[in-house]
Amino acid sequence: MSITDAFSFLLQGYTPSIILIVLGVLLIIRQRLAIQLDPQEPPILKPRIPYIGHIIGLLQHQSAYFDKLYARKPLPIATLPMITSKLYVINSASLAQSAFRHKNLSFDPFTLEFAQRMLAVSNESMVPIRFPGDDKTPSFLAEFVKELHGAMAEKHLGKMNASALQRVADTVNEIGTTFETESLYLWLRNMMTLATSDALFGSHNPLQRDRSLVDAIWNFDSDLLGILLNIYPAVTFPKAYKARGDIQAALIEYYTAKHDLEPDVSQMTKARAAILRKHHVPDTDIGSFELALLHVSTANAIPTLFWHLLFLLSSPTVLPLIRAELSTIITLSPSREATVNTSLFHTHCPLLVSSYRETIRLANSQAGSRRVIADTLLSSGDGAQRREFLLRAGADVQIPAGVPHLSSIWGPDAAEFDAERFLEKDKDKDQKDGKEKAEDKEMKKSFFPFGGGKHLCPGRSFAFAEILGCVAVLVAGFEVRDAEGREIGRPRLGRGRLGDAIVKPEGEWRGLGARIRRREGWEDVRWRFEC
Ligand code: HEM
Ligand SMILES: *[C@@H]1O[C@H](CO)[C@@H](O)[C@H](O)[C@H]1NC(C)=O
Ligand SMILES: *[C@@H]1O[C@H](CO)[C@@H](O)[C@H](O)[C@H]1NC(C)=O
Ligand SMILES: *[C@@H]1O[C@H](CO)[C@@H](O)[C@H](O)[C@H]1NC(C)=O
């Protein structure tokens, strides 16, 4: 309503005082809600419903909202007004890579918020965890993250690979000629949750003592954001709340008994507990905190495994080629023991590795979160290509991998599964012309399923080993069909919930039953892994 319209209202004899009050309130709200935008900041992308539209969009469409916004307006980076704050959304792969590496964009505020709201770590323990660092010492979280990466270095991985895959071997070795399950996903999920937790926690793995905790992790995961909201979670999200309590109680027992000091425990588990103890965090809070470890190491890897297996099973031309590759890394002893040599995936199974990367390109829409801790110029490109945007302190940045994962750089079939997409092309590097080299570089930048910068997922090599190991036996040794014995169809993947890196199987895919039968020639073998 313009000022003159307002006046004409008044002159028509409406009660002036009421109208003046309403106008005044509207004006104040407008000023309060108006997002101040510097011309150097990323262009604003207004929601269709003023002020609250983006929040409604995110709640309604979850991760898919970023794809929708990009389809509406393909900006390299946009400012989304969110009632009183703003969110910068990065769509350009180059800007995403600069953001991951930028020291003024921090992940720490989110880690701290998760620790307190999602894991309910006590206020006393939050004090050392919040330690921001000083001239002599790095911050607690800087030290913690550095330790994580050291703990997942090559020399520590062998033990984890071997432990996780031992559980896979034990499970498949129990299969007689045929095995049927009502849900292939839940069968895999159960096996791999145990496999991963064995690898992390060793022989006192709390999930082995109480198998109900396997489902508890996934109950916790299914209402993670509700728990994070932290508004009377016991009432608002009772199932996830109870699951959290049950797992934390078991982990508290584990750390109180100092089981993490035992030799068959992963370096990852040991190092994290050691640094928390060094800062005088009691075992009870270590137990609460380490629900995070159990959760990050299962939540994304296991759905990835499911989609990878399904993509292969539904590719009749690719499957025999993958089996041929696998036959070169499997040795069969006279006593009918089949050994998969997992250190040979990279060199001997290029199509399998390519199909894994292709699966995560399609299934992974992780949206990295960072907070701008000081006014920052984020730039990308050189010369005429150079772009620079001002990011204001206090705002949040979201970096949805889903957008570059499906961008036109992948070609017209970007939305389709192509097992060969990541094969090193025949031509060697010297023969490629400038354009091809530039395209390769662009694809590399546009693929970041594991995030980047110093928070790049430390579990990615372990995930590679456990997923490919499990897929390898199931594909090489077994025929996996649906419950009626038919070939499994090609999945169409949507997007996951906010906070999920990988879309989880729902509906028909979650309910997909399977008949798993030993392949001809492999009926009598016992499987094992060489790591
Ligand atoms: C396919 C499976 C996996 C995917 C897609 C995945 C993805 C990610 C992503 C996107 C991040 C955040 C990176 C960022 O914000 O820049 C992350 C962090 C992390 N991941 Fe993974 N991850 C997977 C498997 C694992 C496994 C198996 C483990 C442990 C054994 C693990 C441990 C972690 C940890 C500890 C962090 C936190 C790192 C930090 O705060 O600096 N992840 N992961
Ligand atoms: C931490 O302290 C706040 C008040 O300062 C309180 O509301 C909250 O319940 C405490 N959290 C825990 C986990 O003790
Ligand atoms: C564990 O598996 C990863 C992925 O295959 C591999 O890079 C690493 O070499 C393995 N480590 C050992 C010691 O087996
Ligand atoms: C597995 O492959 C590695 C690397 O080539 C090799 O050193 C090792 O002997 C192989 N193990 C088996 C059992 O073949």
Ligand SMILES: *[C@@H]1O[C@H](CO)[C@@H](O)[C@H](O)[C@H]1NC(C)=O
């Ligand atoms: C990062 O923040 C500091 C202030 O803490 C500021 O001086 C610096 O210019 C910022 N860096 C960039 C590249 O904007």
